[in-house]
Amino acid sequence: MNLIFLGPPGAGKGTLAAKAVDILKLQGVLSPHISTGNIFRAAIAAKSPLGLKVKAIIDAGKLVDDDTTIELVRERLARDDAKKGYILDGFPRTIAQAEALAGFSAVDKVVNFDIPDSGVLERLGGRRVCRKCGHNFHMIFDRPKAEGVCDHCGGEVYTRDDDKPEAVQKRLEVYRAQTAPLIDYYRKQDLLIDVDARPAVDQVVENFKHSLGL
Ligand code: AMP
Numbered sequence: 001m002n003l004i005f006l007g008p009p010g011a012g013k014g015t016l017a018a019k020a021v022d023i024l025k026l027q028g029v030l031s032p033h034i035s036t037g038n039i040f041r042a043a044i045a046a047k048s049p050l051g052l053k054v055k056a057i058i059d060a061g062k063l064v065d066d067d068t069t070i071e072l073v074r075e076r077l078a079r080d081d082a083k084k085g086y087i088l089d090g091f092p093r094t095i096a097q098a099e100a101l102a103g104f105s106a107v108d109k110v111v112n113f114d115i116p117d118s119g120v121l122e123r124l125g126g127r128r129v130c131r132k133c134g135h136n137f138h139m140i141f142d143r144p145k146a147e148g149v150c151d152h153c154g155g156e157v158y159t160r161d162d163d164k165p166e167a168v169q170k171r172l173e174v175y176r177a178q179t180a181p182l183i184d185y186y187r188k189q190d191l192l193i194d195v196d197a198r199p200a201v202d203q204v205v206e207n208f209k210h211s212l213g214l
Contacts, residue, residue: 007197008172009124011119016205020033031086034088040064041058058161060162061170063178112194112195126141
């Protein structure tokens with residue numbers, strides 16, 4: 001199944017995608033979780049040419065240009081592990097990206113994570129991320145067992161620069177202007193499924209399974 005996770009920053013797309021991979025695996029469907037944000041952050045950590053190019057843009061809460069992002073996803077989806085399905089988290093984020101994606105992959109469903117700004121601010125304020133494996137934690141809802149250390153890989157748990165208040169406002173503006181129009185774009189194609197993303201993560205997982213008939 002080719003799935004897109006759509007929603008504002010902090011809606012819980014990354015957290016749910018990690019769980020959705022396990023749910024789909026139980027059903028015999030192996031789908032990699034492909035997060036463009038995680039790919040960019042790994043490139044920044046490795047100080048690769050891509051990382052050096054995108055660091056300032058990402059830290060400011062702006063979008064990386066469409067051509068760079070589309071090419072990255074095109075290459076990623078061409079790899080063997082994405083042939084039977086994928087969960088795309090954080091892509092597409094613009095209509096141009098969605099149109100390009102339609103040219104190289106057929107999307108089955110778009111899961112729209114519905115959450116008001118107040119919920120976004122609460123989640124992003126407490127979010128911490130593992131620098132090594134990208135796992136998300138939350139200082140209120142899901143703290144790492146040892147302060148600053150990832151439970152899964154022992155990597156360093158840190159606050160993303162773009163989760164700081166100035167960048168969060170910018171990311172919400174960018175989301176409303178450039179990404180939210182994708183909701184109508186996919187609704188018109190009858191691909192959209194709305195999931196209430198306000199409750200705690202276990203309930204959101206149930207909402208997600210129910211919406212997809214899993
Ligand atoms: P995320 O982890 O999905 O919140 O992404 C973090 C940042 O990476 C975003 O704020 C953008 O700067 C950049 N980014 C991720 N995905 C995309 C995309 N599809 N198009 C442009 N920029 C992106």
